[in-house]
Amino acid sequence: MGLTVALAQMDVDFANPGANFERVSQVIAEAAKEHADIVVLPEMWNTGYALDQLNGLADPNGQNTQELLQELARNYHINIVGGSVATARDDRFYNTSYIVDDQGRLVSSYDKVHLFGLMNEEQYITAGKTENYFQLAGAASAGVICYDIRFPEWLRTNARHGAKVLYVSAEWPQPRIAQWEVLLRARAIENQAFVVAVNRVGDDPDNHFNGHSLVIDPLGNIIANAGETEKVKLATIDFSQIEAVRGQIPVFKDRRPELYR
Numbered sequence: 001m002g003l004t005v006a007l008a009q010m011d012v013d014f015a016n017p018g019a020n021f022e023r024v025s026q027v028i029a030e031a032a033k034e035h036a037d038i039v040v041l042p043e044m045w046n047t048g049y050a051l052d053q054l055n056g057l058a059d060p061n062g063q064n065t066q067e068l069l070q071e072l073a074r075n076y077h078i079n080i081v082g083g084s085v086a087t088a089r090d091d092r093f094y095n096t097s098y099i100v101d102d103q104g105r106l107v108s109s110y111d112k113v114h115l116f117g118l119m120n121e122e123q124y125i126t127a128g129k130t131e132n133y134f135q136l137a138g139a140a141s142a143g144v145i146c147y148d149i150r151f152p153e154w155l156r157t158n159a160r161h162g163a164k165v166l167y168v169s170a171e172w173p174q175p176r177i178a179q180w181e182v183l184l185r186a187r188a189i190e191n192q193a194f195v196v197a198v199n200r201v202g203d204d205p206d207n208h209f210n211g212h213s214l215v216i217d218p219l220g221n222i223i224a225n226a227g228e229t230e231k232v233k234l235a236t237i238d239f240s241q242i243e244a245v246r247g248q249i250p251v252f253k254d255r256r257p258e259l260y261r
């Protein structure tokens with residue numbers, strides 16, 4: 001079985017959810033026009049890292065975001081890995097991802113677990129505590145957010161439910177983009193899964209973001225790279241490759257979890 005994924009490598013208007021809702025509507029329409037099965041968005045696409053303005057900007061209970069993504073998914077018959085948005089719940093803020101299927105059903109939601117101190121995230125955001133694995137377009141899948149990829153044990157925790165695709169949404173600044181690529185390739189190889197990773201482009205007051213959204217196969221080969229400009233980049237993933245790779249080197253079967261801490 002093959003799936004066409006669309007990497008929505010977009011810019012994000014700082015502290016301007018209205019403009020970003022408009023932009024997301026456009027990129028999802030573009031992905032649907034290109035006949036993508038799944039479109040993947042970047043991290044914190046409603047506000048950017050406008051963390052000191054979340055009071056007033058964060059989406060209350062993520063409701064506006066869920067309604068938008070569900071309507072777009074239904075209208076265009078497209079599955080959406082909704083990147084993440086700043087949300088407000090019970091007097092706290094979260095960095096939250098919503099996954100919506102092509103019927104407009106919410107199939108999963110996830111609060112980022114590892115908060116990134118270098119961008120002051122832990123001063124404003126509350127960390128999530130739960131896994132994020134789901135079925136999307138007929139494929140067992142898992143999803144994490146940005147800094148989470150530096151924690152292989154967390155990716156494995158999510159992937160161990162049989163994930164064939166690992167989705168990553170990010171606002172990963174340009175000075176560490178070489179690390180982004182190496183970390184993602186390693187996560188693909190060790191989990192013998194496709195990695196579909198979307199980073200934003202553009203600038204915020206503190207950082208420059210240069211994209212390099214990637215699709216990586218289970219052997220760690222980069223099969224699509226969106227480069228450094230704003231675009232919707234398509235790639236097709238072929239799941240028969242996973243069976244071949246896992247059949248040859250059965251990493252999941254050979255694990256010794258009783259020895260790991």
Ligand SMILES: NC(=O)CCC(=O)C(=O)O
Nearest residue numbers: 116146147171172173176
């Ligand atoms: N938004 C993030 O979590 C950024 C993570 C990052 O840049 C890193 O180097 O890790």
